[in-house]
Amino acid sequence: MIDVVKPTLLLNKEKCLNNLNRINKLAELNNINFRPHFKTHQSLEVGRWFKKFGVKSITVSSVSMAKYFSDEWDDILIAFPLNILELEEIKFLQDKIKLSILIDSYETLKFLDINLKHKINVYLKVDVGYNRAGIRHDNIESINKIINFSESSGIINFMGFISHFGNTYNSKSKDEIK
Structure with missing residues (x-):
């Protein structure tokens, strides 16, 4: 178990990447510029995952x-x-x-x-x-x-x-x- 003493981002990376892949494909299919809101994760590391999917x-x-x-x-x-x-x-x-x-x-x-x-x-x-x-x-x-x-x-x-x-x-x- 992880000792969490302050607000900390804990997520399932594989699930997150699968979700990113799904939403990115949906945006591409519908010719939509995908501009995600980083309010929840507030993380440079997670932000880099978005870049790998072409988010600009x-x-x-x-x-x-x-x-x-x-x-x-x-x-x-x-x-x-x-x-x-x-x-x-x-x-x-x-x-x-x-x-x-x-x-x-x-x-x-x-x-x-x-x-x-x-x-x-x-x-x-x-x-x-x-x-x-x-x-x-x-x-x-x-x-x-x-x-x-x-x-x-x-x-x-x-x-x-x-x-x-x-x-x-x-x-x-x-x-x-x-």
């Missing part, structure tokens, strides 16, 4: 995770709305990798436009009704304002929308998820 871009949930993975990955999306207090870290990452970020307000977009020197890929976080995070899906005026501002900016490269439904978290079976 990843998603993380914080600026610190992006910094951690930036030595081995050069296309990273931070899937959490930008905290403007982390601007210096964002600038550091921008100089090192192809960085994509989420924003959830017009004010954040303007802040980036004023304070960044290099183009940045930006996704708008949209709340689809579960009150998790982002701009409400029915706030068309604000969404249009963000898109229009992005189109006139030399810094902002508007990539599209991201939402996280979260409506399967309380599901108790595969049928409920479907």
Whole structure:
């Protein structure tokens, strides 16, 4: 038995590699760019397994995770709305990798436009009704304002929308998820 005294990643490598192979084949079959979220494993070693399957871009949930993975990955999306207090870290990452970020307000977009020197890929976080995070899906005026501002900016490269439904978290079976 292993003495585990702090949060530690324990997984079955063979099962993980089989799952990676399966999902990678599914993505290829459907011509989908597979950008996995590294939120759960947070491991460079596991990240290298993904590379062996041809994965070129990843998603993380914080600026610190992006910094951690930036030595081995050069296309990273931070899937959490930008905290403007982390601007210096964002600038550091921008100089090192192809960085994509989420924003959830017009004010954040303007802040980036004023304070960044290099183009940045930006996704708008949209709340689809579960009150998790982002701009409400029915706030068309604000969404249009963000898109229009992005189109006139030399810094902002508007990539599209991201939402996280979260409506399967309380599901108790595969049928409920479907």
